[in-house]
Amino acid sequence: MSRITITVNGQALVGNTHQPLLEQIEQAGLQPEFQCRNGVCGACRCKLDKGAVSQQDAMAYLAAGEILTCRSTPRESVDLEFDYQVSLVTKKAANL
Ligand code: FES
Numbered sequence: 001m002s003r004i005t006i007t008v009n010g011q012a013l014v015g016n017t018h019q020p021l022l023e024q025i026e027q028a029g030l031q032p033e034f035q036c037r038n039g040v041c042g043a044c045r046c047k048l049d050k051g052a053v054s055q056q057d058a059m060a061y062l063a064a065g066e067i068l069t070c071r072s073t074p075r076e077s078v079d080l081e082f083d084y085q086v087s088l089v090t091k092k093a094a095n096l
Pocket of ligand 1: 033034035036037038039040041042043044045060068069070071
């Protein structure tokens, strides 16, 4: 297991080489789009601008240079570009 950098739309996160990118991005507090988490819907797609990933079988359509974050595990530091702003998870105050 190696420590790597996952850059999401220019924001650097600490990552690893054993978990799918979608999980790692969520654990860092960001909220990327997803639906199936199983390589079918394509909602989690993004562009891989730099680096390499291991991608498990998937059914969703991908354009050249795109990956599915739910099915991709980074092999090294990666730069990802989503075509929308990936927001931070906002936590509701407990007393609302
Ligand atoms: S969440 Fe559906 S393909 Fe990744």
